Amino acid sequence: MKILITGANGQLGRELANQYKDIRGIDLILAGKLDLDITNLHSVYSFVNQKKPDVIINCAAFTAVDTCESQIDMAYKINAIGPKNLAIAANEIGAEIVQVSTDYVFDGNTDKSLTEFDLVNPQTVYGKTKLEGEILVKSHNPKHYIVRTAWLYGEGNNFVRTMINLSKTNTTIKVVNDQKGTPTSTVDLARVIIKLIEDKNYGLFHCTCKGECTWYEFTKEIFRLKGISTEVLPCTTDEFKRPAKRPKYSVLRNYMMELTCGDITRTWEEAIGEYLK
Structure with a gap:
């Protein structure tokens, strides 16, 4: 099977390549943004017709929520076209x-975990563009897997590494304690994507790790596992004014997988414990 991974230099792209290298019969085509401009239709036609993959895994995205x-x-x-x-x-x-x-396709105004059957209502440009990406993929290719995730971390720049780096130069750190979600390892997300493809289980899926926490609770656990003594102080979202609205509650339930x-x-x-080892 020939698999094209776009956004191959990102956290998820790297993890997929890492897991696929141990699977026999897989021919990987890794494309970063310098190799393929996904926003240019003619470039995409040319590249895909030349490489002729059996599956395209699109990990390319504009994820700078505030920007x-x-x-x-x-x-x-980038996110829709x-x-x-x-x-x-x-x-x-x-x-x-x-x-x-992403979980940003929801408005976050709930107190229950969200399934694939719940109504979407994005409140940010990022959420709106990612939802349009979902809709356009569905309408243009029946053989699709749409996988929503949240709070992702892996090999690259992410929240976990940011907090650890901040701890090196600060004795106290303020972290938001009124947004709830589920930190998700690229290891788990990649495993799920690979399984969906193996099973030809087309459709819309949520994929996050199990459980929920706030960013404050997540940071506390990171520091506990790493033995970091920097004090973590809880704060509210309103104390950190940002251009894009953050969902208050965006815990996804992997209902379609269930x-x-x-x-x-x-x-x-369990996932963050393994990651920090």
Whole structure:
């Protein structure tokens, strides 16, 4: 099987490549933004027709949530038009497509975990563009896997490494304690994507680790595991004014996995423990 991974230099792209290298019969095509401009339809057609992958996993995205608010056109080009182009090109050669999406498609105004059957209502440019990416992929390629995740960390720049770096130069750190979600390891997300493709289990799926916490609670656990003595102080979202609104509660339930193939993700505590080793 030939698999094209776009956004291959990002956290998820790297983890997918790492896991696929141990699977026999897989021919990987790794494309970073310098190798393929997913926003250019003709470039995508040419690249996909030349490489002829069986599956395209689109890990490319404009994920700078606050920057999206001011760079709206670029956000739509990368998060909506890019997936559309890949879906069309994949459909032309009979290939499948995986589109990675986000908890930001919801408004976060709830107190229950969100399933794939709950109504979406994005409140930010980032959320709106990622939702359009979902819609366009669905409409242009029936062989699609749309996988929503949240609070992702892996090999690269992420919240975990930011907090550890801050602890080196600060005796106290303030962290938001009124936003709840689920920290998710790229290891778990990659495993799920690989399984969905193996099973040809098309459709919309949520994929986060199990459980929930606030950013404050997450940081406390990171520091506990690393033996870091920096004091973590809880604060509110209002104390950190940012251009993009953050969801107050965006815990995703992996309901479609539960109903179809079984939820193979770990608890967030187990996953972060392994990551920090």
